[in-house]
Amino acid sequence: MDIKALRYFVELIQQQSFTRASESLFVTQPTISKMIKNLEQSVSQPLIHREGRRFWLTEAGEIVYARALQILESMEQMQSELDDLNQLQRGHLRLGIPPMVGHLYASLIRSFKQRYPNIELTIVEYGGKRIEQALLHGELDVAMTMLEEQARPEFTQLPLDSYPVHAIVPNSQHWQKQTQVKWKDLEHEPFYIYTKEFTLSEYIHQRCLQVGFNPQVSARSSQWDFLVALVKSGNGVTFLPEPLCHRVKDDGVLVKPMVHSMDWSLGLIWHAERYVPKAAEAWIELCRHKKLGRA
Known part of the structure; x- marks a missing residue:
């Protein structure tokens, strides 16, 4: 089963349009149709019903789509982990900070950028509750926030100030x-x-x-x-x-x-069970040093 075919299939279902899928993938519509046909041949079953421009998933299509999402996510995770092996010469840190907190840690952010100039840093300003949801949904890698009295089991936390x-x-x-x-x-x-x-x-x-x-x-x-x-x-x-x-x-x-x-009470939180990118690990370590007065 071709990974590229799975990617084309998932994009088609998510876009719900051959035209939009082709634009998103930068390929022609016949190419997508050929990929879907090859995928159907590999599983020996039709994956979508077609009626003019409309289409919907067959039972087999629902199974393949659900598994394809997992496979593609695993492939992306593998690539992310391999990229991290490049000694932080590349990477991306998605950091959540509530609006009131940012100015307190501006010097820490500057220190991070001085140490890792090639890491792309995206700072998202959310309130604490929304930050937690973003971490749970995988939209952030790590966040500075007001710590709750009862720590949620989904998060690991590092108290700071x-x-x-x-x-x-x-x-x-x-x-x-x-x-x-x-x-x-x-x-x-x-x-x-x-x-x-x-x-x-x-x-x-x-x-x-x-x-x-x-x-x-x-x-x-x-x-x-x-x-x-x-x-x-x-x-x-x-x-x-x-x-x-x-x-x-x-x-x-x-x-x-x-x-x-x-x-x-301010501190750092991150998902307790999800893979922590190397860039996020570097940020967590810098915060630990800050807590010890060495940053």
Whole structure:
């Protein structure tokens, strides 16, 4: 059975069009038809029903298509592993980083690029929840994110840093008098918090429930500076990890420590059972050195 024929067959089924498949594969439609015919002869059964321009899989076609996906994935995996043997002179690292986290590890990214200039680095900015889904679906190799208190068994994690989360409140007499903010003090305040794909958003909600109230969420955003601007309007509250608080330079808001604050614990996560590319291994090792103060 020809691997190329399987690839043409899979592309045809996925595109659902001989024209689109030929354009995607950069071959003629007769070439695809010939490949499908050879594949049908090799299994001694028709793989697709045809009716004019329409076609659909036979029972044999469904079996071949499902197995072909596995075979092609295995071939790609093998090629990926072989490429990695080239001492990181080529490769691709797909790194997920939430928007709030990126600036903290900019120097680490620079160090990586200096050490491995030929590795293509793709950085994807997602919230923590979406990052986890991307890792599960194989869209990312590794990710920097806020670590959950209960680590998911699907992931291996490497803790790196931990910071307290502070409240950002309006610069008013009411808040000026307080050196710290209790969660219960915020019960009747509008909450400006992150979208639900952010792990921090879920933690804030849980902390409010623990002290006996459901937060009044007035607005959500993935942009922390926009949330701070909403607080500047004169009421409400948002929350920032300590490193971001240093970037708040505005007379209209105050940064207040929280009583019984939560920790913004950052670390690296990757799929526990999937093959880790050499480029991702190099990134993980660099992060380990960073944790030990040697990066």
